[in-house]
Amino acid sequence: MRKLSIIGMPMDLGQMRRGVDMGPSAIRYAGIYEKLKMLFDKIHDMGDIQIGRPETKVDAESNLRNLELVAEKSELLAREVDKIIETGAFPLVLGGDHSIAIGTLAGVSKHYKNLGVIWYDAHGDLNTAETSPSGNIHGMPLAVSLGLGHELLTGIGGFSPKVKPENIVLIGIRALDQGEKDLIRKLGIKVYTMHEVDRLGMTRVMEETISHLKERTDGVHLSLDLDGLDPVDAPGVGTPVTGGISYRESHLAMEMLAESGIVTSAEFVEVNPILDEKNKTAMAAVALMSSLLGDKLL
Incomplete structure (x- = not known):
């Protein structure tokens, strides 16, 4: 039985621009449940992790913005993702x-000995407190996971x-x-x-990515910004x-990943x-999720 669990993480604590906390709502409004329910035997929308409206705090020692809050909420998400995988469902965050x-990644990686990560992003997100120009934690998650x-x-x-460095592929940087x-x-x-x-060309980039990760991993997480x-x-990003x-190259990338069968978890962020135009970015996210998870024209 093919199962999918969707969970929203409406957190904007990792940066300074408000509005990204409404991302999960925008994606749901764009029809994610309706689009994906045809592709799975069982689909469950678990709702959102509760973030609340905390005030921004900068850690005096590290200069990291909302350090303790990001850590606290990340722990909650890790537990929920862990539970989803335990049920045999594909986690979509x-x-x-x-x-x-x-x-x-904290929730996913405990289930794999050699987790692969595809980081589909304009940015590397490999900063630390020492290298970050801003102290924004959304520029650090891949470094943290290393x-x-x-x-x-x-x-x-x-x-x-x-995750190990040799199991990571960054695309679109x-x-x-x-x-x-x-x-x-x-x-x-x-x-x-x-x-x-x-x-x-995107075809060769994805062929090489899939080949590289198939050789050395037992599961692959897609993190798509x-x-x-x-x-x-995709104008609605911070x-x-x-x-x-x-958009078309991204669809091709997702379609090739679907054909490969290597992706075992995914998140779509930012x-x-x-900042969007008529929910265009959320609709693009839904279309790409659909391609990743096996939707085909014919």
Whole structure:
């Protein structure tokens, strides 16, 4: 039996722009349940993790914004994702800013010896408190999942690291801070910047990604930030970067992942309806989720 569980993580604590907490609602409004119920024998929308309306706090020692709150809420998400996998369902997490990946990966990775991660994003999200220009935790979740960063974040789920550098593939990257560049080189993380996407084409990028991860992983998590797409196709994001992946290229990527059968969990993040145009970005997210999970034209 093919089962799917959807959970919303309406958290905007990892950055400064309000509105991304309404991402899960926007995605639901765009018809995610109706679109996916045809693809699964059983589908369950679990609702949202309760975040509340906490005031922004900056940790005096680390200069990280909302450190304790992000850690607390990430722990809640990790537990829920863990439970979903225990039931044999595919976990689909709706964000929220990209700091939610800290909790998602903590919940997913305990079920795999060699979890693979596809990070589909304009940004590397590989900063730490020492390298971050802003102190925003949504720029740190991949570093945290590698075991790099504040112990309140790296220790979520009771173990660290959640993923090995050789099991990560970044796709669509076009904005990196210097510390992230240095870390990518140091750890030898596989990256397809927009230069490679343009030069090789999305078909080859995905063929190489799938081949690389199939060889060394026993499960693959897709973390898709809608700012990986070009702002023309996904305007409702907090940190848009021009020159991104097209809507059609993204569909091809998702379709190829569906055909490969390697993806075992996913999250779609950074949909901000306040910045959007007629819910265009949420509708793009729903269409891409549908392709990832097996929807076909014929």
